[in-house]
Amino acid sequence: MSPSKVSTIKWDEFYNIINGQQRTGKDVHHGVNPSTGEKLWPVPIGNQKDVDEAVSVAQKAFESWRNVPIKERKEYLNKFKDVLLQHADDMTELLCAETGKPKQIAELETKGLVGWFSHHDTLDIPEDRVEDDEKTITTRYTPLGVVGAICPWNFPIILSIGKIIPALLTGNTIIVKPSPFTPYTTLKVVELAQEVLPAGVVQAIGGDDYLGPMFTANPGISKISFTGSIATGKKIMAACAQSLKRVTLELGGNDASVVLPDVDIKKTAPELVMGAFQNTGQVCVATKRIYIHKDIYDELLAEMVNFTKTLTVGPPSEGAFLGPIQNQMQYEKVKDYFKDTKEHNYKFAVGDSEVKPGKGFFVQPTIIDNPPDDSRIVQEEPFGPIVPTLPWTDEEDVIKRANATNTGLGACVWGKDLARAESIGKRLEAGSVFINSWEKPTPQAFFGGHKESGIGGEWGGEGLKAYCNAHVMHTYKS
Structure with missing residues (x-):
């Protein structure tokens, strides 16, 4: 031929x-x-x-x-x-x-x-x-x-x-x-x-x-x-x-990250942020919900906020770390999540409560501190740089919360006790589970989703x- x-x-x-x-x-x-x-x-x-x-x-x-x-x-x-x-x-x-x-x-x-x-x-x-x-x-x-x-x-x-x-x-x-x-x-x-x-x-x-x-x-x-x-x-x-x-x-997916209380906080915080905001959050398998054990919740969230503030947003010509939302249709959808979050008075840990209009479809990376489990920002997939963090205390309960979605593409578990982390990971209803890493699909691994x-x-x-x-x-x- x-x-x-x-x-x-x-x-x-x-x-x-x-x-x-x-x-x-x-x-x-x-x-x-x-x-x-x-x-x-x-x-x-x-x-x-x-x-x-x-x-x-x-x-x-x-x-x-x-x-x-x-x-x-x-x-x-x-x-x-x-x-x-x-x-x-x-x-x-x-x-x-x-x-x-x-x-x-x-x-x-x-x-x-x-x-x-x-x-x-x-x-x-x-x-x-x-x-x-x-x-x-x-x-x-x-x-x-x-x-x-x-x-x-x-x-x-x-x-x-x-x-x-x-x-x-x-x-x-x-x-x-x-x-x-x-x-x-x-x-x-x-x-x-x-x-x-x-x-x-x-x-x-x-x-x-x-x-x-x-x-x-x-x-x-x-x-x-x-x-x-x-x-x-x-x-x-x-x-x-x-x-x-x-x-x-x-x-699509609504990937959950479950963070155990024994993690290295300073090491884990930037990784969690990367998992949520990689490619400006426009990743089907990006982290969409972050469940942090209550004993380290405040300290870890503070470190995530500090790292998020270092992320630059702008066009490729400026050498920024995060680019724009790719198209206006998705940009408007992401803006609607900001609007809904603001209207319900959920707490913005970092980021503006409104997407400021300007040249291009830019959105600042934003973390929402402990919104209700039934809020849109928890239940749905924004496909943009906005992510909720939620505290947990009981292992059985956090597994149920992580699985309480119609999707099951990816999930992450973070912890020094690998046996415990893998035990939780086996019970997460997702096609790909990552231990001590944000979601990184590779050509070596089969990639598919559970549920919808x-x-x-x-x-x-x-x-x-x-x-x-x-x-x-x-x-x-x-």
Whole structure:
């Protein structure tokens, strides 16, 4: 299979990529620079014709790609990685423009993708074998076909690469739909892929809210992998039921951190703050509720407040530690949590009680001191830099409080007594539990949620199965 080719990369021009070719569109939309509120470059809006063509091309490419030996597929992926790294600096600048991320944080995404490629390079597709006197049962895992990847705006590179790599490694082809809020880097990732991958193996179609339903309705797409909100995930699952598409949903969370009384307060306080405010709180698996034992509550909260005051907020050009909320829709949602908190007279330990208007969608990191358990700031996911702290005294009670949510994506337990911390962690209803660390998903570990935080999961060796059908062969001895 020979790679497709695109023209020289232009970092101010953006296209859909279908059959290895750059495609424009009759209609376009614009992302917005969240640091300034200004429009960014035009991006074509994909339509039904684009989706149908891309699916047809992907199905044809799948016929050949599925038969490429896994060793060669890994070679393709390594070449893809090398191409992306060659353009990492340009990609970083683009990521800063569309997300508002500080440069050093953006680089963790543009250069940190190496780890995702490197880990998958060590994996093989699982195969299970059971034998007795009568027969041998072999379970192999075969590719599904065409995957539709619907990607979010908070980590547009990593969370698209996190779907592309396992899909391709297992022999599928994939069509990527970037978020309309952050289409630029994802489209460039797929454009760069054309330099090394065969036409039709990886395609991308950007668009508006009408595009996702075109993916779920198309019978030629065998699986949808979606990262995003719970509400949208439910709609996708319902739509996929019509054709019994395979579906992986990685949705929202309301992660609890439980802090035991034996922690090193000065060491733990900054880590708790980082867990809550990383990427300006725009992380599905960020810490959303912090339960601190009453014996250390005041002292630990004071240290968290002191550290939070050191965090600078501003555009990438100013070298700030935290950037803006990525889009106006989310900015307005976050502002509503500030409004609700102020109206109920909850205590602001640090941060302003109002989001001050200005240039860009900036919000100062804010800690709410001991709001009621039934308050919105405790019960819901703000997806922004505002977090409640709550005291606890009884271990059984704090476990119940931590689990009292319809979500279960991540959770943390902090304590010097590792046996006690792990004992609590085992009882937390979440897909990923971190002991003495804020939430740090890695490509080595399966990632998925409990309850309404999702269906299935991805990453790690087990995650490859999410892109496969089990194929069981029963061989009886003659």
